Each structure stands twice: as C-alpha cells, then as structure tokens.
Amino acid sequence: MSTLHNLEDAEPAPPAKRLKSETSSDLSPANPNGHVEKFVRSEESAGITEFLCPGALGFQGLLKQRYTDFLVNEIDKDGNVLKLKSLSFEKKKNDARPPAETKVQSDTPVADSTGVARSSNGLAKAAEAASESRTEETQELEAEGAGARDDVAPALEAKPFEPEDADRALLVSWLGSEITCSLVKLYNDILAIEREIKPNYKIVTPETKLVSQNPIDDKDARSLLHRAIRRIFSGKIQSTTTDDYNIELWATRISGPKSERDWSRREQRQPMESWDALGGDYLHFNLYKENKDTMECLGLLGRFLKLPPASFSFAGTKDRRAVTVQRVSVHRLKAEKLAAINPKLKGLKVGDFEYKPYSLDLGDLKGNEFKITLRDCIFPEGADINQTVEQAVSELREKGFINYYGMQRFGTFAVSNHEIGISMLRGDWKKAIHQIMAYDERSLETAPPEERKRAQACKMWFGDPTNWRMASEVSRRMPRKFLAETAILKWFSRYNESENYLTALQKIPRNLRMIYVHAYQSYVWNTVASERLKRFGATIMPGDLVVMSSEEVAASQPVLELDEEIPGAEPDEDKFVRARPVTEEEVASGQYTIYDVVIPSPGWDVIYPENGLRDLYVEVMGRDGLNPFSMIRNHKDISMAGHYRRLLYKPEKVEWEIKRYEGFLDQLVETDLMYVQRQRERGKGKLLTRDEGLVQEAVANPTGSRIAVIIEMRLGTSQYATMALRELTKGGILTHLPQNQPGTAADATAEPAEPVEPAEPAAET
Template structure:
C-alpha cells in the first residue's frame, strides 16, 4: 500500500514570493519563499497531525556532537595535557668555553698559535675587519670534524664554520648562531613527538560556524588556517563539538588560548599520525529542544517521533543548502551551469529583498556606483563570495571578466552553488517519486547500489585538491520485478544529475528531463567548457533512518530558560534541566544520530509537519514574544 498523498502545509508567515518549478508551477506561481521552492513537499506519514514548535529559539537548543569514524560521539570532557614520547632523547647541554679557554683549546687543536689569535681578533671585532678567517686545508677528516664541532661551544657561539675551497672559513654571526642554521634547526627540532605530527583536540564552539572558529584560532595564534583540518563543518546557530587536527602545534599552546577565546573551548588533547580530511566521520549526534510546542495531545507527539524512529524521514537536502530567498544558491548555480557569468555575479552582488543592515547598505552602494574599491570598504568580511569578486574587479581595473571574478571565489564556495542546483533537482525528483509510487517500497526501475560501501554523497569532500570534480564511478543496479523482494525502500538511491550517473528506468527518469529542460539544461549533458563545472553526479539514499532516537516533553515558565545540557554545563557540574511541573509552556526534547550527509531539520520537519525555514521560526518566536537569543 502506498503512502497517502502529501499534506500541504499552509504557511501563515509573510515571506518573499518565489516561482516554483515543474508541475508545481501550474499550481501557484507566487507562493511565499519556503520549502516547496526547492522541492520539499512530501512526508513519510502525512496522516499524523502537525503541530508547532520553535526550532533554535536559543542557540543552546541545538546541540551537535560529531560521531567519529570509530562510532564514538565526540564530547569535550577534560583539559588535561597528553604525555608524549620524544623522537630523540634530549642531548646533554655542553657548557660554553670562556674566551681564554676557547683560544687555548683551539691552539692545542690546530697546533699553532697564530690562527687562534686571528680568530680571537675576529670575535672581538664584531663584524669589523677582518670579516672572516681561514683555517688552512687539513687532510685529516676526523680533525676537520673536531674543528667544526669545537666552534659550537666556543667563542659564545658567535663564530660559525663552513667548508670553503678545501679550507675552513670562520665567520662572525651577531646573534651567535647562523640564521640559516637556526631556521633549519627550528624545522627539525621544534616538534619532537613520536606519536605523530598532529595534535588532535576537541573544538567546542557556540554560535559560530567551523570556518569562523578556525579562522579565529589562526588569527589569535598568528598562524595559517591551513595547519588546521577537520572532518566536517558544523553550522553557526548551535553548540557543537568536533575533532580538529593541527600540524606541529603543541597542546600547551592550544590550552593556553582558552582564557582568550570567546564562545570556544579546546580540550581532550592528544597526538595522531594523520590529519583529518573532509568526510572522516560517521555522522552527528543531535540533541534538540523545540520550544513553545502547541499540540492537541501527547499522543500526536509520540506518534510523530515514533514515525522517524521506525520508518525514518525523506532524505531531502535541507533549506540551509539553498541560502535565502533573495538569491538562492541553486539559482546562482544554474546561471553558472548555463555559462551566464554576468547573471551569476549580479545574483551574488546585487540588492536582495528581505536583507537589512550593513550588507544591504553594501549591496546598495555597489548597485548605485559599481565602484569595487568603495564597495569593498563597506562589505563585511564575512561576505566571502562578494568580497572576492570585488577584489578581482579592483585588481584588474575592469568589470567585464565575470568568469575570472567568479574563479577568485574559494573553490569549495563556488562549487557549493552548482552542487545546490543538483540538490534542488534531487529534492524535486524525490518528491515526484513519492507522489507516483509512495515511500514504503521499491518499484521496478528504481536504482540501488551494486556495492553499498561505494556510496558517495554529494559533499565538499568530493572535490579533489587538484581542482577537478571527482567522478569515482559508482555501480548501480536497476531493479526488475524479480529483484523487488530482495530490497527495501532504504536501499533505493536517486542520482544527483551528472554525466557519470544512471537514471531510474521508470517515470522518474523522464521527470529529470522535464524539470531541467525548463531551466535550459540536459541531465545527460553535464560536461562544461569550464572543466570544474563539469559535474559527474553521484547518488543519495532516498530515505534516512536515524539511530538511537529518544524524546521527552517538559514544561517551563521562563521563555528563555535553559532546557539543554551542553558539554561545558556537564564539566561545570550543571545538571540537565528538568523543567517545571506546572509551567506555562511545553517543550519537546528529542535526540537522534544521523549520517554525515543527512539534515536534522528534515527529521524535525517530519515530526512537526511545518516549515523549517529560519524566517518561519523567527516569526514563531516573535509571535510568542520570545526574541531569539
């Protein structure tokens, strides 16, 4: 039996209008911006009534703890320093010789008094004449070695030796050590840890995204952000914990930063041999509080959460993938795929509906004057794409090389736009799949992976360091009638459009053509003249099923009361809030684990049956007279 038709949710929040694509276009062309604009329309079980609850009223209502490759949930639990084994045992310090001892011992070593006196004069001259002294050629290699070694602890280490045309040249160096020597020694000896070249630590952050946190660390430490690496980026509005690796950074130094950092703490220090790469994780553990819940009965809540526990939810790409209504990321990506570089630049730079503050003023300044240098002065640094485009215009002195300006945007960010278009298509196709065939079982023509371990989601990690989109062909099987008993709906995948994927051999295959042709694109022709925008495509599971699902309701009175326990709370001995039995408000506390490419907001959407856009929940907060904090 197929799933019932999707329940349409009426959005009562005033938002910008958007044009929908495909079959929905005939239904309504001026619907407010929301999930339907990016293909998010269906539910696994639409028969369960929806209810309202505010997502992320406080950023502490959204806790995210990384699950590492060993399946361990990452928590900040201590600030102790690790023990290490030195690669080489420390050498005993040899005491410096006095000037008198230096001259006397050198005289004995050379077997003459004249050269040591010249060297003494060099030492006392401090780079005045003579600038160097030669020790004449010595045939005995062992003796030459002894002479070089001698100067390392003589003459206050301000004289250095080097071979020169068979002789030994003695020079004066003001700081006591050859600068070239010092640079070499620093590279060799500063890191002396047998356990590996990397310090691994837990980054616990509040209300800032991972890149912002890492940039803050590198700025405080006056080091390049490239020394830090991590398995995945965590969103800004929440409290998150994840592993980070740092190349040749001592844990003592990182620990010392905790007193200076705001909204961040570092701990659980250790050493490892390899750095983290994007994708080196199993997923994330979410602990989420939904506030000001309005529902007819506890039974509805229990049924809704039980649905995602037992059946899962539709594995849509969440709204954060698509940005804001003013210039959704997928529309910028579509322009790039069409080679409409000027339009892509305009979508990134020009004014947007609904924006205010510094960014709105900066866009207005650009639209009025088209002066990249002046615009750069007012655009906030956090507007990465905008500032890189404007910098390209300012440096080149002309504003017509739109592709060149786009290429100045950091690669992961510019590829995010075209990936967003793929995600937009995928969302629409999964909704079409449910409308045609339901969400409870595979059908003939569906796709499953030939080898489950080969699944590669469309993530930033799919972009190789040499700048090419990785193809990594994944084999899939097209289901026949005989295959159906061997597979479940959780095996079914749908392709993200590209030149190296197979499309379903049922009605959904044709739906890709119908949707993308309206945008002037062909799902089977995704190669481009600009190589980096040639998309091989990949596959994504149709359904997502969370693990270790738990939930409870609690009442509270203070609208801004803390209702979650962070790692820092736990370290401080603060117990998890228990609520107030006779409180005026109801909250739902839900926890679950997801794979790395799955969106918690889409699980919440299946529970609530309401929009998950930030503007929708901001409006709910305002309606309840609870400004977001």
C-alpha cells in the same frame, strides 16, 4: 550551580515564521539594480513537498529560539560520539626509554636509503629479534604467568583490518583485486609488528613493494588515489607515481629504540620529545563552539597561534546557530600551547587532545548526534501530548524520513543558491554575479547589523557597477565575512576589469563557488524524489536504482574520471558509489526494499532510473534550459559528475523528552561546557570564568506553563536534522525570526535561524 553568564538572546520573545511559506524571488538582467522586491524562501521552491506518513498527527514547535536549543556532536568513523570532557592537557607519565629486557639487539638490520629493508622476511625477523633479546628472568616470569594468560589471550587478539566496502571497491577499481589484497595484508603486517614491538622501536621496515598493473594517465585521478591510500591506511603506506604512470606502494619506515649509548646521550642533553614518541605529527582535539562558524573559529585560533586557518583540518562543517563539538587536527602543534589559549576564548573551547600520525580529511566522520529543543510547542486540541509525541517518534524510528536536502542548502539571501547555479551552468556569468550581489528591501532596514551593511554595500555597487573606483569603495564597506561578495568587489576594483564576470566568479574561493552548482543538483534531487513518492509511494519498483556491491563494482571495471571527487565540497555521499536498476525478479524476491533505493543528482557520471523518472529529469532541467545528459562543461568547476543519495533514511536512534518551563529564555538542556564546569565544581580543576562564554545552568520547572519537546537522534553525513523534524511534526516547525529594531538590544545580539552566508552548504554534515 549559580548563574554564570546569560545568553545574549533577544527580549521579549521574538516572533516566528513557518519554514513552509509562500512565494520566491527572481532576478533577471532586466532588473539590473539588484533589488528583489519580495523574498521568502519556501519549501516548495526547493522541491520539498511530500511526507512519508502524511496522515499522522503532528504538532507545532519553535526551532532555534536560542542557539543552545540545537546541540550537535560529531560521530567519528569508529562510531564514537565526540564530547568535550577536558580543556587541559595532562602529559602521560611514561618513561620513553625502553626497558632493558625488551631492547632490540644492535645487529638488527635497518632499512636502506630508500626506506625499504633488504630482507623480505623483515617483519618476522624483527619479531624474532625482540623475542631472542628477552632476558632469562623475563622468560621465566612469562612462563609462570602463561597459564593465567591462556584464558584471555584469544580475547586480546587484534582483529585483522578490513577496509570498508566502499574503500575496497575504490581500491579495486584503481589497482585491481590482487594488489588490493596484498595492500591490506601489508597494512596488517605493519600493525602486527607495531603491536609486538611498539611504535618507537627501530625495526626492519617491510621490504614489500607493490606496483599497479595498469597505468593511470590522469594526474588528478592519481592525486585522488594517493590521498585515499593515506586515509585508508592511516599514513602507514606510502605511494608514488612511476615514470610509466603506475602506482608504487610500500610501507612507511618504522622508527624505533635507540642503543644504550644513544639513550645516555639523550638523557644528558634532554632534547625535545619526538613527535613519534608523542604519538604522531598531528595534534587532534575537540573544538567546542557556540553560535559561530567553523571557519570563523579556526581563523580565531590561527590568530592566537600565528598560524594560517589552512593549517587546521576537519571532517565537516557544523551549524552556526548551534552549540557544536567536532574533531580538528593541526600539524606539529604542542597540546600545551593550544590549551593555554582557552582562557582567552569566548564562545569556543578546545580540549581532549591526542597525537596521531595522520591528519583529518573532509568526510572522516560517520555522522552527527543532535539534541534539539522545540520550544512553545502547541498540540491539536484534545490530543494527549505524550501519546502524540510517542507516536510521532515511533514512526520516525520505524519508517524514517524523506532524505531531502534541507533549506539551509539553498541559502538565506535574496536569490537562492540553486538559481545562481543555473546561471553558472548556462554560462551566464553576468547574471550569476548580479544574483550573488542581489539584496532585498527588508534587509536594508530590519536585518542584523552585518547583513544590513551587506545590503547597503550591494545597493551602492549596483548604482554604478562598471566603475572600478565605486567597487573599491564598496569593497571597504562590505563586511569581510561575506567572502563571495568581497572577492567579486576586489576583482572589479581593478582598472578595466568591470566586464570580466567569469574571472570575478573564479576569484570566489572554490569550495564556496561550488555551493551554487551543488545547490542546483540538490534542487533537482528534491524535485525528483518528491515526484517519485507521488507516483509510486514508499514501495520499491522495477527500474529503481540500488547501490552496487563491491564485487559488482569490481566486475564492472568502472573507469575513473577527473571530477568524481570535488575537492573542497562537503562530504555528501560516497563519490565512488556505483548504482544499477533492480529487476522485477529482485523486487518480487524481497532482496531489496525501499530503503535501498537511491536517487541520482544530475551529472555526467551517473545513470538514471528506468521507470519513468528518467524523463522527469529531462522535464525538470529542461525548464531551466539544461540537459541532464549533457553535464560536461569547458570549465572544470561546473562540470558535474553527479552522485547518488538514498531516498529514505532511518535515524540510528531517536529519543524524546517533554519538559515544562516558564521563562522563554530558560536554559533547558546541558551543553558540554556546562558539563566541564560541573566537573570542575566537584574539585576536578579550576573553575571557568564569567567571560568565557558560559551559559546558565539548565533548569527544570514541572509546573511551568510552556511546553518544550527535546529530541535526541543520530544521523549520517549529509542527513538534515531539519528534514527529520519536518517529518516528525508534519511541517509544524516554526523558525526563530530575529526582532531587529535599530537601537535595541535585539539589534546587536539576535542571530538568524540559519547561517547568514552560503559558506556552510551542508550545515548538518
């Protein structure tokens, strides 16, 4: 394959810095100008200090020198790794009209105005009607083939749907075990009739109506329940709240075939194909992006399609400085229209279209597959390269890594996100605003262009922060990608509002505003996890916490509270998980291992370990003027419920490869877009053009003087690949540091190693 388009990476090779550095930053009201003298974020400042296998041999490598060195493919809830395979949409050539031999008799009962059929045996009658409507010829043909089908029938039987343990526990806690079982049976009945008669047949909707026994008084809790039911049962079960605050549930009305007369009319007027016939109201597609934020890409798609970015739904955000593939859904948009804009898109593509009856929700993923290239690797003197990497990978497979929150969780600006979170939790709104607007001297001179503009705008605002005219002028200078700063400045641009710091904070988009308090939770979690391993090592101890089973949860009858789920937050952990301490007997029996241990992040809806770590929370948070047992606030946004996170994590798979190369800009791995181009070069479609963001072909140079280690692994949601690499290399990761001299090519093209704004709290979710 010929070279198509060179990546815009800096030349010559940029310098690097260690992730593990010295010093940190501080901003206090005593320093009102917002200038921070020195800013180098360190792992220690984020509570990251330990290794699971500290005595193993490590090596050094450069991470994210090019954004194509970090490939991320989302794994859906069924365990499928999403790959970009096609950019076009090929309509299925199926005759939507049902064959005569399978039509449903015209006297089949239909649902009443409420969407509920009058017959309690609706499902059975629908199947019986379809069976009776078959012609004699069809029955004879089936009889002839019956013997052949007997051998395969058992293999084709659909497995009954069973909700995941966490989902079942969630439903039981709200609705009780009896209603939950009836709900699962109803869903399986719906699936059975759809398999038998197909989705587009007008059949009897099941009459079954279920009503919860206990009222749920809290409106927000009811909203969470309605969303969970839609997600778990793929939109096939409807729910509503009665006047008594109980939850009523029934089957979504099932549409179906028309009479012969209706089909004749349809053929004559040739109407638009219905969404049901396509497969559902929601178009699902793979979003492939290079060196872009998820929201930036959706905003661009929205501008082309004249849709607001909120029209799109996705399971989780992805890294900016990377090449990523993730699933996105949009309501009632034709695939042909979306595919048509592909030639106009540079650095992102859409493809692999499919219609579904439901949208994607945040958290609808199992994890991510990473393919990471570590460049310019250096090994200990005299060490065998292959043996060193093999041993490190084997230990990562067998023992896993400490499940720390990664450094990108804490942001890349002058003040750490978790420090802003402390100010918010203490109710010091002015200090929180000043911390968000803070800048460091280095950014004024050496940062990438937009970060430099941000620093200059912040410096200008701090010159007269109470002047609304100044705020208005600075607002025009602030790059729009910095959403928090822009929101603050727009509020302060209002006359006589310069001292209303709380409202200014509330003008920041909620999902972004919550990043700061979540970052503080992450800092406490990291600190406690490090101390836990220092005290007890990688051995389970009495008093450690483990996740309760669904039966234990149901038996404990947990009470749902308002903020157990934080709308707009990234899908960290299961928000409805319950935990309990293990006993000495359970530890002695080997029933649980260290891989079952969870550590709580602080909040009002968690319990704390009972082996000395409880006092550690008091000590760590006490230094920040906070109390782990008093986490409820008057402001809902910062009233943290808390959650649990596993102490250690084992990747599902880890594979490795050593590759030699010569040029520091050599492309070493194939992206999904390169794969699509290869397929097209083989005659499977029109070749893509140079201006569509293509990179050059991956190269192999066995005699090259440089060494790269390529790691491929699968991680769950909210597991950080950088923390797995940290364990693999024993802290030898160097991160790309852009070389930005004004007027050079690097100034216009280089990107920072991590996201440049705190809008992606979990860049590896």
